[in-house]
Amino acid sequence: MSLSTEKKRKSIFKIGANIKKWRNYQQIKEDVFAEMLHISTNTLQKVENNKIKIGLLEIRIIAAQLQIS
Structure with missing residues (x-):
């Protein structure tokens, strides 16, 4: 595994x-x-505990809801 791949994983x-x-x-x-995100509480828990992967679009939606620029 290359160093950049390892950094991305972390x-x-x-x-x-x-x-x-x-x-x-x-x-x-x-x-x-x-x-607010139109997901279940269980799904949010899985996201926060890194049990499921989320895509860039979902990350952008979450950032918008949290007002992170």
Whole structure:
């Protein structure tokens, strides 16, 4: 595995934790945020715990909801 591939893999794992940190920082409850994203609370938990992969479009939607530029 090349070094750049390894860095990409590590950055993918940090996305879920960062989403959770931003959500908590803005004091948005989990169920409310899941509703804002039109997903179930269970799916949001899986995203935040890096149990499922999400695409760039989903990341952009989440960033827009959290007002991250």
